[in-house]
Amino acid sequence: MSELMTDRQIDRSKMQVSDEVAIEISNMNKWYGSFHVLRDINLTVNQGERIVIAGPSGSGKSTLIRCLNALEEHQQGRIEVDGTVLSNDLKNIDKIRSEVGMVFQHFNLFPHLSILENCTLAPIWVRKTPKKEAIERAMHFLEKVKIPDQAHKYPGQLSGGQQQRVAIARSLCMMPRIMLFDEPTSALDPEMIKEVLDTMIELAEEGMTMLCVTHEMGFARQVANRVIFMDAGQIVEQNEPEEFFNNPKSERTKLFLSQIL
Numbered sequence: 001m002s003e004l005m006t007d008r009q010i011d012r013s014k015m016q017v018s019d020e021v022a023i024e025i026s027n028m029n030k031w032y033g034s035f036h037v038l039r040d041i042n043l044t045v046n047q048g049e050r051i052v053i054a055g056p057s058g059s060g061k062s063t064l065i066r067c068l069n070a071l072e073e074h075q076q077g078r079i080e081v082d083g084t085v086l087s088n089d090l091k092n093i094d095k096i097r098s099e100v101g102m103v104f105q106h107f108n109l110f111p112h113l114s115i116l117e118n119c120t121l122a123p124i125w126v127r128k129t130p131k132k133e134a135i136e137r138a139m140h141f142l143e144k145v146k147i148p149d150q151a152h153k154y155p156g157q158l159s160g161g162q163q164q165r166v167a168i169a170r171s172l173c174m175m176p177r178i179m180l181f182d183e184p185t186s187a188l189d190p191e192m193i194k195e196v197l198d199t200m201i202e203l204a205e206e207g208m209t210m211l212c213v214t215h216e217m218g219f220a221r222q223v224a225n226r227v228i229f230m231d232a233g234q235i236v237e238q239n240e241p242e243e244f245f246n247n248p249k250s251e252r253t254k255l256f257l258s259q260i261l
């Protein structure tokens with residue numbers, strides 16, 4: 001069992017789940033051409049939930065979270081994010097994207113822009129935030145992820161862990177209500193995994209609604225309130241971490257856990 005690589009005290013009492021629904025997915029199906037990649041997905045996420053999505057490679061985890069901010073279209077069913085129905089109407093897509101931040105495995109920073117410019121670009125050009133305010137906000141979030149001193153460097157001058165923390169800060173600069181993480185630590189060396197997980201834990205303690213695709217089962221145990229297991233495009237099983245790990249129900253979940261723990 002991979003333990004959470006942090007010596008940080010985690011305060012779960014601050015992680016409150018509200019009654020308010022953040023995301024509602026009903027009977028959602030998606031195909032890539034003729035390949036049925038997501039099958040009858042039903043999922044309700046409340047504000048303040050920290051959900052870990054686990055499952056074998058190719059099970060549809062990335063596709064599912066990419067559908068939540070319209071990086072991928074779905075063909076059937078309904079997705080509602082923070083009260084907005086996700087249709088292929090561009091207006092809705094802009095609204096959703098401004099409310100839902102996303103952090104990828106490969107940080108996707110703009111290499112030719114400084115760290116500060118990476119963080120102010122979208123607020124200034126998409127959100128029309130005044131430049132001074134965008135810079136102040138960027139510095140606030142760079143402090144939060146503990147790299148304000150790197151603001152004038154370029155992504156290539158930073159370590160992987162630092163770049164991923166910039167990617168998180170850049171997302172936060174759009175003031176999202178929900179954060180999606182797709183294997184944010186998978187491309188990092190072990191000592192850098194910890195600093196990124198610590199940043200994610202802080203966000204969780206501040207009440208951020210988070211969906212995280214991750215293989216960090218220590219993080220799932222200690223931070224998630226719910227673990228979702230996907231296989232072959234379906235949600236096979238979901239439960240609170242304790243039950244999920246100690247008492248998995250389906251054979252597919254048992255097999256998966258026996259391979260990773």
Ligand code: ADP
Nearest residue numbers: 032035037055056057058059060061062063064
């Ligand atoms: P996971 O994140 O769980 O590894 P993905 O959501 O990336 O899974 O992929 C699910 C399945 O869909 C895989 O079989 C993958 O090959 C396929 N797939 C992913 N993206 C595309 C795409 N753009 N076009 C066609 N097939 C894709």
Ligand code: MG
Nearest residue numbers: 061062063182
């Ligand atoms: Mg993936």
